[in-house]
Every structure is written in C-alpha cells, then in structure tokens.
Amino acid sequence: MSTESEVYLNGQFLPLADARISVLDRGFLFADGVYEVIPAYGGKLFRLQQHIDRLNNSLNAIRMQAVMTDQEWANVLTKLTQSHTQSDQSVYVQVTRGSGNNRDHQLPVDYTPTIFAMCQTLPSSSLDFIAKGIKAITLDDIRWDWCHIKSIALLGNILLKQQASDQHCTEAILLRDGFATEGSASNLFIVKNKQLITPPKSHHLLPGITRDLVLELSLKEGIQCAEAEISEKQLFDADEIWLTSSTKEIMPVIELNRQAVGSGQPGPLWQQMSACYSDFKNQLRHPS
Numbered sequence: 560m561s562t563e564s565e566v567y568l569n570g571q572f573l574p575l576a577d578a579r580i581s582v583l584d585r586g587f588l589f590a591d592g593v594y595e596v597i598p599a600y601g602g603k604l605f606r607l608q609q610h611i612d613r614l615n616n617s618l619n620a621i622r623m624q625a626v627m628t629d630q631e632w633a634n635v636l637t638k639l640t641q642s643h644t645q646s647d648q649s650v651y652v653q654v655t656r657g658s659g660n661n662r663d664h665q666l667p668v669d670y671t672p673t674i675f676a677m678c679q680t681l682p683s684s685s686l687d688f689i690a691k692g693i694k695a696i697t698l699d700d701i702r703w704d705w706c707h708i709k710s711i712a713l714l715g716n717i718l719l720k721q722q723a724s725d726q727h728c729t730e731a732i733l734l735r736d737g738f739a740t741e742g743s744a745s746n747l748f749i750v751k752n753k754q755l756i757t758p759p760k761s762h763h764l765l766p767g768i769t770r771d772l773v774l775e776l777s778l779k780e781g782i783q784c785a786e787a788e789i790s791e792k793q794l795f796d797a798d799e800i801w802l803t804s805s806t807k808e809i810m811p812v813i814e815l816n817r818q819a820v821g822s823g824q825p826g827p828l829w830q831q832m833s834a835c836y837s838d839f840k841n842q843l844r845h846p847s
C-alpha cells in the first residue's frame with residue numbers, strides 16, 4: 560500500500576514530507592485520539608456519511624466535540640481523493656486531542672484538536688488474494704472493554720494480528736468468555752444451514768460499516784440473517800466463516816486453527832454476497 564504525497568493537516572493541504580505535529584501531541588503520548596478508514600472507488604467516497612457518524616460517535620465517547628461539520632469533512636476528503644481517481648484508495652482520518660505544554664494525564668479543558676487525513680492506494684491484488692480464502696486462528700481477546708470506539712490505541716489489535724501472522728494466518732478471531740466477537744481488524748459472520756449470523760453490536764466489537772452493509776445486502780438478497788452471539792462451538796461448526804472490513808471487504812475463512820471450514824473453499828453464500836457487494840461498489844463508480 561503506497562502512501563500518496565498530498566495530505567491534510569489542521570486546515571492545510573501539503574506534501575506528506577512537510578506535515579509536522581508536536582511531540583507533545585496527546586495522540587503521540589497517550590494514543591488519545593480516534594480514527595476512520597474510508598474507501599474511495601474511482602475518486603468517490605464509499606459510505607462517507609456512515610464513517611463520519613461513527614467518527615463523531617467515537618469522539619463523543621472519548622469526550623471530544625465534533626471537529627468539523629459533515630459538509631466540511633466531505634469537502635476535505637473529496638479534495639484529497641480527487642487527484643487519485645485512477646486507482647482505488649483508502650482514506651485514513653485521525654483526530655487527536657492535540658498538544659498541551661507538558662505531558663499530563665488530566666484531560667485539558669481547552670484544546671485544539673490535531674486533524675490529519677491521507678490517501679493510500681488500495682491494491683486490487685490484495686482482494687484477489689483474499690478471494691481464494693484466508694486462514695485464521697482463534698485467540699483470547701486481550702483488548703480493553705470499549706472496543707466500540709475506533710481508538711488509535713491499537714497495540715492489542717496489532718499484537719493479536721501478529722500472533723496470527725506468526726502462524727501464517729491472515730487474521731485472528733477473538734474470543735471473550737467463550738464467545739467469538741470479531742477479528743483483530745474485522746467483523747465476524749458465520750453461515751450455518753444457509754443462515755447468516757453476526758454478533759450483535761456491543762462494547763466488545765467495532766460497529767463495522769461493512770458489517771452493516773452486509774446485513775443490508777443480505778436483506779435485499781433474501782438471505783436469512785440474525786444478530787446473535789456466536790459460541791466457540793458454533794464457530795467451529797460453521798459451514799462458512801467471513802470476516803469483513805472496509806479495505807478487505809468480505810474475507811472467506813477457509814481454515815481455522817488448521818482445520819478446514821466447511822468444504823475448505825469459499826462457500827456458496829460468500830460467492831453470492833461477494834458478487835452483490837461488487838455490484839454495490841460498481842454502482843458508486845458508474846451510477847446508472
């Protein structure tokens with residue numbers, strides 16, 4: 560994933576190499592901030608309003624005010640993506656509580672947020688790789704209890720994903736008290752007897768934008784779906800397992816803890832949903 564040079568920082572568009580923040584920024588010192596990742600197809604931002612709403616929810620949850628209006632976000636992010644219409648992009652947005660005069664745990668009464676956004680190319684080769692099916696492992700969820708916030712404090716997620724990677728797997732599926740919640744960077748779906756199941760929204764998982772879209776599309780497709788807890792046993796008995804995220808879309812898991820999932824190939828419901836998701840994306844690219 561290559562980083563494109565023009566970025567947005569605190570009201571200015573400037574080359575990445577010229578973007579500077581203070582070492583006293585609370586994002587740097589405490590991971591005191593939140594973020595979003597928004598795909599852009601053919602220069603058009605995908606599900607922008609949903610991402611802005613989630614960003615504002617995350618800000619509110621960490622006691623920060625919205626930093627821009629929806630229209631201002633749309634203007635900034637559209638301008639960033641305009642010069643990259645040739646390839647698909649992911650737009651990274653980060654807002655921190657800014658910097659004070661020293662390092663202090665206490666939340667400042669007055670602060671100027673640090674607002675940063677940049678584009679990265681989304682390589683289509685990564686989706687081609689995913690479409691063949693990925694391997695995953697299960698791990699205990701070692702993260703904190705507020706996983707609904709899209710916090711920049713990602714050390715738990717990173718170390719879990721690295722454990723998966725050490726075992727030549729793409730993702731870790733996380734377990735809490737015997738139930739599967741989500742992946743280290745994705746939401747979880749299983750298919751059992753043609754029914755789609757995903758854990759209900761809670762403090763133990765991120766309310767994924769892709770998750771919501773998959774639920775929306777499954778309704779349109781007439782696929783039976785339920786938001787219900789998934790026990791570890793149900794996970795291992797599943798006919799299909801999918802992991803969803805904005806940049807990886809819908810990943811079919813074909814191996815879990817070295818055992819084949821279902822037939823050991825991306826399943827029929829995944830084929831159906833994946834085609835439906837591609838159609839939905841293409842409508843954004845070429846509205847009819």
Ligand SMILES: Cc1ncc(COP(=O)(O)O)c(C=O)c1O
Pocket residue numbers: 596716741742743744745746764765766767768769770803804805806
């Ligand atoms: C922990 C976690 N859960 C779920 C998701 C999927 O969210 P979305 O579909 O909004 O990208 C992500 C995305 O990065 C994530 O980090």
